[in-house]
Amino acid sequence: MRSCPSCGCGTGRVHSHYMRRVADLPWQGRVVEIRLHARRFRCANPQCRQRIFTERLPETVQPKARRTARLGESQLVIGFAVGGESGSRLSRKLAMPVSGDTLLRMIRSAGFEPPDAPRVVGIDDWAWRKGQRYGTIICDLERNRVLDLLPDRNANTVASWLKRHPGIEVIARDRAGVYYGARRGAPDATQVADRWHLLQNLGEGLRLAFGRHRKVVRAASRGDRRTSAPVIALADNLNRLRWTKATAVAA
Numbered sequence: 397m398r399s400c401p402s403c404g405c406g407t408g409r410v411h412s413h414y415m416r417r418v419a420d421l422p423w424q425g426r427v428v429e430i431r432l433h434a435r436r437f438r439c440a441n442p443q444c445r446q447r448i449f450t451e452r453l454p455e456t457v458q459p460k461a462r463r464t465a466r467l468g469e470s471q472l473v474i475g476f477a478v479g480g481e482s483g484s485r486l487s488r489k490l491a492m493p494v495s496g497d498t499l500l501r502m503i504r505s506a507g508f509e510p511p512d513a514p515r516v517v518g519i520d521d522w523a524w525r526k527g528q529r530y531g532t533i534i535c536d537l538e539r540n541r542v543l544d545l546l547p548d549r550n551a552n553t554v555a556s557w558l559k560r561h562p563g564i565e566v567i568a569r570d571r572a573g574v575y576y577g578a579r580r581g582a583p584d585a586t587q588v589a590d591r592w593h594l595l596q597n598l599g600e601g602l603r604l605a606f607g608r609h610r611k612v613v614r615a616a617s618r619g620d621r622r623t624s625a626p627v628i629a630l631a632d633n634l635n636r637l638r639w640t641k642a643t644a645v646a647a
Contacts, residue, residue: 398437400449405441411448412436418456419463421470422491430464432457467492472506475499511536514543514561518590519569519578521549532575537568555581 397408416432435451450459457464463471471494474483480496487494514536522533522545532546532554546553558564558581567582568590569575579587589597 398435398449398451400437400439400441400444400446401452402446402449403439403441403444405439405444407437407440409438409440410435411438416457418461419467419492421464421467425491427491427493468502471499472502475503511539513563514538515564516566516568517543517564519554519567519575520590537566549575551575551580554578558582558585 397406399406413433413435416434418430418432420428420430422428432453434453436448437451439447439449452459455465461468471483471487471492474487474490474492477483478486480500482496483499484494484496487499516537518535518537520533521530523530530549532549534543534546534557535541536543544557546557554575555578558567558578562582564582564585566586566588567578568588569578570593571589578585
């Protein structure tokens with residue numbers, strides 16, 4: 397007794413038989429093919445448009461599929477790990493032959509669970525073509541994953557993306573005016589300077605500070621005691637600069 401996939405009516409009337417050839421996981425390094433003698437049934441419901449249907453084996457193989465579910469899962473893992481053509485070469489070595497195009501189709505059709513809404517994101521630019529065209533990359537800093545690649549460095553584009561993703565609490569970015577749109581897109585989020593730009597700004601501040609007191613630093617390196625007071629003052633200024641940079645927030 398089988399149920400019609402269209403109307404759900406049960407029937408035991410066999411129409412005909414046919415053979416399905418289905419690829420399966422390898423055995424001892426050998427390619428395995430399963431030959432299934434499947435049955436076709438007549439639907440007992442006279443109102444059903446589907447007069448004839450094929451026996452279903454959902455736990456083993458999907459309708460019209462040419463590989464078992466477990467083989468498809470293994471090949472999909474290979475495709476995600478190394479891609480299309482590389483995955484095809486690896487699959488042949490593992491006695492699970494599949495083309496690179498098929499792996500890419502499997503990846504595109506794979507179902508994904510929707511990710512949790514991001515809470516802490518990082519925004520920075522990235523180069524489509526260095527020195528000519530730049531886009532914006534947005535990352536989830538808690539999960540260390542890329543969320544989106546925006547086509548440009550426009551403040552309106554960033555603001556629109558943030559409005560489509562409510563719930564963001566912290567935004568780490570540089571303080572360039574082009575990303576001021578982050579404040580418009582997420583007005584309640586805390587805007588902070590990211591680590592890389594903090595270190596860059598600190599280094600630039602140190603370079604400028606030492607440049608202004610070059611004579612004092614040279615004298616201190618020679619052991620001139622008369623320069624002790626200016627050196628102490630310089631150290632105090634640099635210490636204040638360091639703490640200022642470490643707690644800076646984006647303007």
